[in-house]
Amino acid sequence: MKDIALLTVDGRSQLRMERRLAHPPEKVWSALTEPSHISKWYPFPVAELELKEGGKVSFDAGDGSTFEGIITEVDPPKVFAFREEDDLLRFEITPVDGGSQLVFSHTFDDRPAAASNASGWTDCLDALEQVAGGADQVEVDNDSVALHERLVKEFGLDEGVVLTTGDGWIVRFERQLREPADKVWAVLSGGSDGVSEGDPVPSGFAHPGASTGKVLSAAKAEHVEFEWLNDGKPAGTVRYEFRPGNGGARLTLTQQGDTGSADLRDSALHAWHGHIExxxxxxxxxRG
Incomplete structure (x- = not known):
């Protein structure tokens, strides 16, 4: 059984992943807490671990540097938790007939990254299960991008929001993609590197019902901003921004409109959702 849920706990996002493992709690505990075992399933090898509350766990970043977490709970062989920067990772083991029930939670702030986090942890927990079973080498062959895209929809991370301002309204989407910004830009621009101020807007940047004016500002694979028109007149702006995210480019799209176009907010929300998806x-x- 593999259950994944996205919750909100004390105002923060929390992934909760539940697994039924065919190994006793002691084996799972060993896989979770022994540095040589952790390094086989965790994203970073463990350089040092003080297995006590308040103890440090040091990870090898792979570039010659290390970073540290702080252990927040230790209750062998039931609970192991630590804080990595502002994120909290917690593992709870319960004995069941024929093995263990593992509940893993990851508490964090960057909600648009939830699907990427979950697809990554799916690989990690699959590897952890193999380590608990005594494997010296682990093999994980999941389609993490397909899982990411499924979870984006299940978690509602594809949905945008409508905001009201003193001057009008804003439709906003923040969407984690699984390709780098240069590849996303190539698709949107039709392969054009030269999108410049004053140019017509490449059709890939506009949803099918949009009427657009001129490009106002652009930097390849970083941002583009352009006018949108209502009844042939400028009514606001659309802006794409790209920055590195978890597994690919993070796209933020905003459309701003004035009070005279308020009746177009809902249709814009729907249209941009379809365009981004x-x-x-x-x-x-x-891909590939």
Missing amino acids: GLAAELFKA
Whole structure:
């Protein structure tokens, strides 16, 4: 059994992942807490671990440096938890007939990254199960991008929001993609590197019902901002921004409108949702 849920706990996002493992709690505990075992399933090798509350766990970042976490709970062989920067990772083991029930939670702030986090932890927990079973080498063969895209929809991370301002309204989307910004830019721009101020807006940047004016500002794979038109007149702006995210580019899209176009907010929200998800589907189809 593999259950994944995205919750909100004390105002923060929390992934909760539950596994039924065919290994006793002592074996799972060993896989969770012995440095040589952790290094086989965790994203970073463990350089040092003080297995006590308040103890430090040091990870090898892979570039010659290390970073540290602080252990927040130790109750062998039931609970192991530690804080990595502002994130809290907690593992709870319960004995069941034929093995163990493992409940893993990851508490964090960057909610748009939840699907990427969950797909990554799926690989880690699959590897952990193998380590608990005594494997010296682990093999994980999941389609993490397909899982990411499924979880984006299950978690509602594809949905945008409408904000009201003193001057009008804003439709906003923040979507984690699984390709780098240069590849996303190539799809949106039709392969053009030269999108510049004053140019017509490449069709890939506009949803099918949008009427657009001129590009106001652009930097390849970083941002583009352009006018949108209502009844042939400028009514606001659309802005794409790209920055590194968990597993690929993080896209933030905003459309601003004035009070005179308030009746278009809901249709804009719907149209941009379809456009962004169409982009994600095209990137998924073209991968590899």
